[in-house]
Amino acid sequence: VKAAKEHFIPEDLNKVLENKVMETVSDLYHVKVSVVEMTCLGDADSEGIVSKSVSSHSDLIPGVYEGGLKIWECTFDLMDYFSEAKIEFSNKTVLDLGCGAGLLGIVALKGKAERVHFQDYNSTVIEEITLPNVVANCINEGSSRKASKPPAKRPKKGEGSPDALTKCRFFSGEWSEVSQLLSSSNKLFSKYDIILTSETIYNPDYYSALHDTLAQLLDKNGHVYLASKVHYFGVGGGIYLFEKLIEERNVFRTSIVKTIDQGLQRCIMEMAFK
Ligand SMILES: C[S@@+](CC[C@H](N)C(=O)[O-])C[C@H]1O[C@@H](n2cnc3c(N)ncnc32)[C@H](O)[C@@H]1O
Numbered sequence: 001v002k003a004a005k006e007h008f009i010p011e012d013l014n015k016v017l018e019n020k021v022m023e024t025v026s027d028l029y030h031v032k033v034s035v036v037e038m039t040c041l042g043d044a045d046s047e048g049i050v051s052k053s054v055s056s057h058s059d060l061i062p063g064v065y066e067g068g069l070k071i072w073e074c075t076f077d078l079m080d081y082f083s084e085a086k087i088e089f090s091n092k093t094v095l096d097l098g099c100g101a102g103l104l105g106i107v108a109l110k111g112k113a114e115r116v117h118f119q120d121y122n123s124t125v126i127e128e129i130t131l132p133n134v135v136a137n138c139i140n141e142g143s144s145r146k147a148s149k150p151p152a153k154r155p156k157k158g159e160g161s162p163d164a165l166t167k168c169r170f171f172s173g174e175w176s177e178v179s180q181l182l183s184s185s186n187k188l189f190s191k192y193d194i195i196l197t198s199e200t201i202y203n204p205d206y207y208s209a210l211h212d213t214l215a216q217l218l219d220k221n222g223h224v225y226l227a228s229k230v231h232y233f234g235v236g237g238g239i240y241l242f243e244k245l246i247e248e249r250n251v252f253r254t255s256i257v258k259t260i261d262q263g264l265q266r267c268i269m270e271m272a273f274k
Contacts, residue, residue, distance in 0.1 A: 001063075004173030004181040008127050009135070009165055016135045025071065026079060028106055029136035033069055035130050045124045060235070062203060068100035068125035072199040072261075074227035075103055077260055081225070081268050082107060095217060097175075098200035102130040105196065106137050115167050117182075123172040131170060136163040137210040172242070175206070179213040191219040201242045201265075202217040202232040208245070214271065215251050224252075224271035229264050239267055250274070 010016055019039045021032040025106050040050045049065040065177055081087070084198055089111030094106030099118040109116045118134070120126050139162055171178050198208060214224055231238035239256075246252050251274065258268040 001176040001177060002121060004171060004177035006181070007123065007131065007170040007172060008167070009131065013135050013139060013162065016132050020132050026035070026076065028103055028105070029133060029140065030071070030101055031129055031132045033129070040128055044128060047122055047124045049124050051120055054249065060202070062132050066121040068122050069129065071101045074198045074220070074229065074266055077266055078104060078196065078198050078225060078227040078268060079107055081258055086223070089194065093190060095119065095192040095195045097195055097197040097213070099130055100125060102133050104198060106134060108194070109164055109167065113167065117169045117171065119171045119178050121172065121174060124245065125222070126170050126172045134168055135165065137178060138162055156209045175209045175213040179216045183216060191222065192217055193219050193222045195222065195224045197224065198227040199229070201226070201228050202235045202237040204237050204241055207242055211249055213243060218273070221272055222272070226269045226271065226273065227266070228269070229266050239269065246271070
């Protein structure tokens with residue numbers, strides 16, 4: 001298993017955005033991944049996941065690369081659900097678990113969350129995708145970009161409210177390891193009011209670690225919003241299998257709050273302690 005590590009935001013924010021080209025996705029800044037793939041073949045990817053995923057034509061290499069370089073479709077389902085259900089992030093402590101691009105956490109941050117933490121299995125994803133995305137969205141907050149204007153290819157540097165950045169922390173590593181690091185951290189760790197997690201139940205081998213991490217990190221009155229395909233063909237996971245484990249463990253109650261039927265069937269599950 002991959003050990004847990006905290007990634008700190010460099011003082012010079014320009015460093016984070018060096019060599020990055022930004023696009024917008026659902027009104028949020030997002031690094032152009034093809035550019036990351038081109039610039040990431042040397043030291044920047046000490047895990048070697050970019051070349052491994054390209055050469056194996058695979059979005060998932062169990063235990064090596066867990067999919068965080070691309071944005072998976074359930075992220076958009078969950079973002080839609082936030083607006084439909086008017087989920088409130090203001091003053092909440094939030095964890096984007098298995099964050100990849102980190103768009104869910106960024107939405108929470110824009111919703112005035114008090115604290116947002118991001119976790120991905122892969123350190124390269126955190127360094128090359130998540131951190132640049134969060135920085136780009138934070139420093140451009142407050143600049144008066146009209147909605148009708150096309151987005152700048154590169155966000156203006158050094159302006160806006162990096163204040164929001166002080167609310168963020170970034171972690172890589174396997175779930176049990178990260179959970180242990182967070183809970184044993186002497187920096188007055190507090191549990192999360194909201195845990196957001198999208199497309200993280202594709203592999204049944206990880207269910208136990210995921211369940212225990214949620215149980216360990218969620219506040220007693222907190223809520224998990226989990227977005228998933230109903231079934232992951234080829235990998236074997238899916239919502240019913242994960243629900244079965246949750247029932248056996250008897251810690252959480254669950255409800256399916258939305259199903260999406262276009263294309264592959266998907267759903268959103270809410271979880272809270274019994
Ligand atoms: C398929 S990606 C989804 C990324 C993102 N949430 C999205 O919707 O675009 C799965 C995410 O879960 C994380 N993940 C999967 N298995 C993990 C494990 N066993 N330990 C830690 N993180 C894991 C990966 O790093 C990745 O961020």
